[in-house]
Amino acid sequence: MKHQAEWLADTSDLKLAEKGRRTGITYAEALDSAMTAAAARSAGGQNVFYIGDTRDKGREYIGYVAHFARVVAAELAQVEEFLFDDLKEDGSTKQIAAFRIRFASGFRVEALSSRPENIRGLQGTVVIDEAAFHRDVREVLDAVNALLIWGGRIRVISSHNGVLNPFNELIREAQAGKVPFSVHHIPFGEAVRNGLYRRVCLMTGKTWSPAAEAEWEAMIRGAYGARQAAMRQELDAIPADAEGAALTRVQIEAAAVPDIPIVRIRFDDDFKGLSPELRKTRALALCLTRIKPVLDRLNPTSRHVFGEDFARTGDVTAIWVWEIDGRLRRVCRLIVEIRNGPFDQQREILFYVGDGLPRFAGGKLDATGNGAYLAEVAAQKWGASRIEEVKLSVEWYATHMPPYIDAIADRTAVLPMDEDVIADHQALQFCGRV
16 A cells, blocks of 8 residues: 555655554565565665564564565565563563564564563664553663664654653654654555555455445444544544543533533631531521522423532532433533532532432432442432442443543533533543553
C-alpha cells in the first residue's frame, strides 16, 4: 500500500510513524528488516533488533521476517528461540527470552521480548514498536542513540497513548525540528483509501466494492460506541486529551447546559459546637432559602432520582438530582454540595431533598467507609426497594461507568455547565488500553 511504500522508501537514519492500529507499518518494517539482514555489508547489510512491548509481538514480528526471508531473499529461515544475556548497569546479568533468524550474510534479526537494559551494546538497526506503551521510551531512545555513530538506524513505530506520553512529545519535537526524525502520520482512514480493505477482502475471500468498504470502515469505527476519544486515538492517530481519557472536554461541554443550580453549602468549624437543636434549625433554614425554590420548580409529572457521594472532611458530599424526562434523558436538575457538614446535618439535608422530589423513584448512595451511615438511614426511610447502598469498587466502576460515559457522549445525560463539573468528568480514565 502507498503508505507502506513511502515508509520503506524513506532511508532516513531516524524515522518514526504515528499510526492507526493495524495499518501495516510493522509488517512493512519486517520486510525492510529481512532485506537489511540478508544484504552483504557492502550493500548496507547489518543486524536488526526489534523491541516490542510484549513477547507475543516479538514472536509475530520474527514470523513476518521469516516469511519475507523465504519470499524475497530466497532463504529458508529458521526461527530460533534463545536467551539474551542482558547486562545491567550494576554489572549483574539476567536472561530474557528472544527470537532470532540468521541469514547467510552473517547478519541476524533478533526480536527481544522485553526492553533490554543492555541495549547500549547493540549495533545495527533498532526497531522500537508500540513505543508509547513501553515503560520509558525516552530511556530506550537515549540508549540506542550511540549506535548511530557506526551507521546504525532507529525506527520508532506506535499508535498513541495520550497527549502527555513521551511518544507524543517526541513527535512534537520532531515536527518542530528539535530532533532529526522524519515523521510519518498514518491514520486508519488513509490506510483504507490506500487499499487496506482490499487486502482484507483478498485474505478473507470477500468481494470488494466501494459500498462494502464504507460499511466496513463504519463498522470498525462504530465498535467504539461513544468512546470517540478512544476511537480517534486508536484509529486516527490523534492522542487523547489525557492518557486513557474517557471523554474529551468538547464532548462534556456538548452535554452541558447553563442555569442548572448548584447549591454549595459550607459549615464553619464553629458550627459543630452549637447545640443539636440550633444546628438543626440552621440546616432547615438553609434548605428553605436555597434548596426549596429549586425543588418547587421541578416538573411534577417526571420521575426524579438522586445519587450521593459522601465526604466528611477535605472533600464535599455531593447530591445530584436527576429528572428522567419524557424522552428518557437523564437531566441534572440540582446539585447540592456540602463541605464540613456534621453527619446529622448531612442526613437532614438529604432527607429534605429526597422528600421534595416529585415522583421520587430511587437513589443510590455511597456506602463505603463513613458513608455507610447515611446510606443505611436513607434505606430505612425510603425502603430498600428505592435506595441502593453502593459499595464502591473497581468492579462497580467497570460495570456502571461505561453506560454513563456513553450517555454523556450521546447527550442522553445532561450536565450543568460548570467548570468543576467539567473538570471532574475530564478526570475519567479508562484503565489499560481500550
